[in-house]
Amino acid sequence: MSAGTLNISEIFHSIQGESSFAGWPCAFIRLAGCGHGCIGCDTAYAEHDGIKLGIEVVVQRALAFRAPLIEVTGGEPLLQPAVYSLMRQLCDLEQKVLLETGGFLSVAEVDCRVHKIIDLKPPSSGVCDQNNPENIELALAAVLPHRQNFEFKIVVASREDYEWARALLQEHGLMDSFTIMMGVSFGKLDPAELAEWMLRDRLRARMQLQLHKYIWDPCRRGV
Ligand SMILES: C[S@@+](CC[C@H](N)C(=O)[O-])C[C@H]1O[C@@H](n2cnc3c(N)ncnc32)[C@H](O)[C@@H]1O
Ligand SMILES: Nc1nc2[nH]cc(C(=O)O)c2c(=O)[nH]1
Ligand code: SF4
Ligand SMILES: [Mg+2]
Numbered sequence: 001m002s003a004g005t006l007n008i009s010e011i012f013h014s015i016q017g018e019s020s021f022a023g024w025p026c027a028f029i030r031l032a033g034c035g036h037g038c039i040g041c042d043t044a045y046a047e048h049d050g051i052k053l054g055i056e057v058v059v060q061r062a063l064a065f066r067a068p069l070i071e072v073t074g075g076e077p078l079l080q081p082a083v084y085s086l087m088r089q090l091c092d093l094e095q096k097v098l099l100e101t102g103g104f105l106s107v108a109e110v111d112c113r114v115h116k117i118i119d120l121k122p123p124s125s126g127v128c129d130q131n132n133p134e135n136i137e138l139a140l141a142a143v144l145p146h147r148q149n150f151e152f153k154i155v156v157a158s159r160e161d162y163e164w165a166r167a168l169l170q171e172h173g174l175m176d177s178f179t180i181m182m183g184v185s186f187g188k189l190d191p192a193e194l195a196e197w198m199l200r201d202r203l204r205a206r207m208q209l210q211l212h213k214y215i216w217d218p219c220r221r222g223v
Contacts, residue, residue, distance in 0.1 A: 006058055006082050007032045009050040009075060012222040013065040017212035019117045020151055020179045021098060027065040029058060031083060034076040036102050039126040040157065040185050045221060046075040055086050063093070072114075073100035078107070087114050104130045108138055112146040117181075120154050120168060122161035124185065136172050150178055153208075157185035162197050169205065180205035186213060 009032040016026035030043075032050030053061075062070050070090055077083045078101050090097045091113040099110060103119040104127065110116055118135050121127050139150035152174060154165040165182065169175050182198065182205045184191050195207055216223045 004055045004082055004085070005052050006055060006080055006086065007050050008053050008058060009046040010222055011058065011061045013067060014223045015211055015215060016069060016071065016098075017210045017215075018100075018183070018208055019098065019153065019181055020206065021069055021115075022208060022211050024069050025065075025067045026069040026071050026098075027062045027067040029062055029070065029072050029086070031072070031074040031077045031080055033079055034074055034102070035079075036076060036104055036127055036130070038102070038121060039124060040188065042186060042218075043075065055082055055089065058086060059089055059093070062090070063095070068096060069098055070095050071098040071100060076102050076105065078105040078110075084109055084111070087111050103135060104132050106132055106134045106138070108134065112142075112149065115149045115151065117151045117153055120152055120165070122154060122156055122164050124157040124161050124188075125155075128164070136174070139174075139178060140172070147177065151181065152178055153181040153183070155183050155185050156194060157188040159197070162194065166201060166203065169203075175204040181208045182206070183208040183210065186210060186218060 009030040012028050016022050016024045030046055032046050034047055072087060087097050088111045091111050097114045099114050099116050101118055107116050120131055156162045184194050191209055212223050
């Protein structure tokens with residue numbers, strides 16, 4: 001693909017279902033392709049090739065929704081070199097840009113204005129050993145105001161995952177400095193269980209449910 005082209009799975013307008021921005025109307029740019037292979041990924045369809053679009057077309061289609069947020073997600077967006085220019089151009093156009101990334105690639109080259117929502121994959125994902133430690137280092141080294149553009153998300157499917165997450169968060173002191181979102185792997189863990197674990201431990205983290213899966217059919221694409 002040429003430097004200014006992106007492989008796009010879908011561009012859609014929905015209610016932001018995840019992260020500390022949940023509930024806001026949001027334009028989504030879902031890039032195609034990943035290959036990371038998380039067990040339980042709910043977006044396997046994005047693995048397959050999408051349509052090739054120039055950055056300027058992607059920008060115009062996203063802006064056309066006139067939403068307060070634009071989220072770049074996937075698949076794994078950071079696998080495509082042109083995504084960095086896309087996010088920079090959206091920021092230059094005064095857009096509030098969110099990035100959803102799987103945590104295995106460094107966010108070092110992402111524009112500091114982008115709000116980075118970085119997954120920390122737990123043992124049940126099967127890719128726990130591929131979490132990139134540089135992303136925690138970058139977050140801890142960041143100074144205000146850019147430090148507030150780091151957010152971490154952990155999607156748990158078991159008590160083992162939860163205890164792994166609690167230990168990791170405590171080891172790096174992440175709960176003292178960053179928004180930590182914790183959610184359940186959809187249908188695999190009762191949200192009430194996670195809630196009770198978090199309350200009992202007085203975990204300084206925020207629980208999320210994937211709002212869009214309660215508004216629409218949980219398997220529906222484009223929402
Ligand atoms: C589909 S991924 C795409 C962006 C990026 N590849 C990543 O993993 O963050 C977006 C978010 O959906 C979450 N997710 C994927 N499958 C899920 C599931 N079955 N239940 C709950 N969240 C899920 C991921 O953990 C991630 O936070
Ligand atoms: N409504 C809605 N909100 C989302 N937040 C993150 C999503 C994702 O798939 O990255 C997502 C999604 O797929 N839909
Ligand atoms: S990194 Fe994200 S898109 Fe890729 S398999 Fe994992 S959850 Fe799915
Ligand atoms: Mg999704």
